[in-house]
Amino acid sequence: MRFYIKDRNTENLTYDLSISDLMSALVLIFILLLSIQFLELKKQSSLASEYKDKREALVNALRLEFKDDFIKWKAEFDEKSLMIRFPEEVAFLPNSAELRPNFKLILDDFFPRYISVLTRPEYINEIDEIRIEGHTANPQNKYDNWSGYAESINTAQNRANNVLFYVLEPFQAKHGDNSEIMNWLRRHIAASGFAFAKPVLINPNAYPLYAESNINWEKSRRVEFIIKTKYEEVIEKMIEVSRGNQYELK
Incomplete structure (x- = not known):
């Protein structure tokens, strides 16, 4: 053993x-x-830098295209958010979604030129979305009850819809339903109503931010054209990657 x-x-x-x-x-x-x-x-980061340069070029192109128009239209151009704003006094009848006759003339001039800039070869592939936003107001919490809110959201959505249909109809009539430009517009343009959820603030750094004294309800009644580009998408993905989530950029 x-x-x-x-x-x-x-x-x-x-x-x-x-x-x-x-x-x-x-x-x-x-x-x-x-x-x-x-x-x-x-x-x-490299893509973000490239898209940022293209975004800045788009800002300059829009500014140059409408440099003589914004003041006479009483419109505002916020370069940071690529937003063009028209106030209620220009765009709509009071507390209504009906377009003012003069605003229709403005849109007849503005929108074809606006789309002409966005669809230039150097910009067209950078556009993710063109959003038309309708907004109303809620001074002294007048519309806080459900029926008031429902009325406000309907007005805001109808404002956005009426602008959308008005600006698209001439393109459809001129180019046809299945034209390249109409297909592009349908893929990229949208209309949203926000009621009084996104008021215009007097001081964006104030506290509390949405205090009645810090809201300009008169300017809050408006319609806006907002462009979302690939730059915003890349920045969002960079944030996600920094948090450990992986994305594949196309």
């Missing part, structure tokens, strides 16, 4: 080596994941 003496030192050494190998593997995996995330972030 043979007897074997178990070497505890050898057993411990094997155990220590296994733990060491496991830790090394985990460290390598962690480094690999960090490297992948860094490369993705670097890639998106």
Whole structure:
């Protein structure tokens, strides 16, 4: 009969080596994941810089196109949000979604030129969305009850819809339903009504932000044309990647 003496030192050494190998593997995996995330972030940062330059060029093109018009139209151009705003006094009858006759003339001039800029070869592929937003007001919480809110949201949505239909009808009549420009517009343009959910603030840094004294209800009654570009999409994806979520940019 043979007897074997178990070497505890050898057993411990094997155990220590296994733990060491496991830790090394985990460290390598962690480094690999960090490297992948860094490369993705670097890639998106480069794209963001490229899209930012194109966005700034679009801002300049819109400013140049309408430099003589915004004042006479009483319109505002916010370059940061790529938003063009028309106040109620220009666009709609009071507390109504009906377009003023003079606003129709403004839209007849504005919208074809607006789309002409956006569909230039250097910009057309950078446009994600053109959103027409209708807005109303709620001074002294006048419309806080359900029926008041329902009336307000309907008015806001109808304002956006009426503007949308008015500006698209001439394109449809001129180019036809299945034309390239109509297909592009249908894919990119939308109408939304926000009631009084997004009022115009007097001081965007005030606290509390939505205090009655910090809201300009008169300016809050308006319609806006807002452009969303690929730049905003890339920035959102960069934020997600920095949080550890992976996206594939096309």
